Amino acid sequence: MATPKRKTSTARRDKRRTHWKIEMPALATCDHCGSVKRPHRVCPVCGYYNGVEVVHIQED
Incomplete structure (x- = not known):
C-alpha cells in the first residue's frame, strides 16, 4: 500500500x-x-403556512 513520503503540514491540512x-x-x-x-x-407559534391554518394551536 502506498504511503506518503512527507507529513502533511498543519497549514495544508487546515x-x-x-x-x-x-x-x-x-x-x-x-x-x-x-x-x-x-x-x-x-x-x-400560530400554525399557519402560506396564509392557511394547517395546525390548530391550543392556547392555555
Whole structure:
C-alpha cells in the first residue's frame, strides 16, 4: 500500500478543512403572526403556512 513520503503540514491540512463549518439555519418571518420561523415550514407559534391554518394551536 502506498504511503506518503512527507507529513502533511498543519497549514495544508487546515486549508483543506476550512469549508467544514457549521452554519446557522436560515430564518424567515411568519406572514401571519410575524414571529421568526424556518422557511417552508409551518409556523410553530400560530400554525399557519402560506396564509392557511394547517395546525390548530391550543392556547392555555
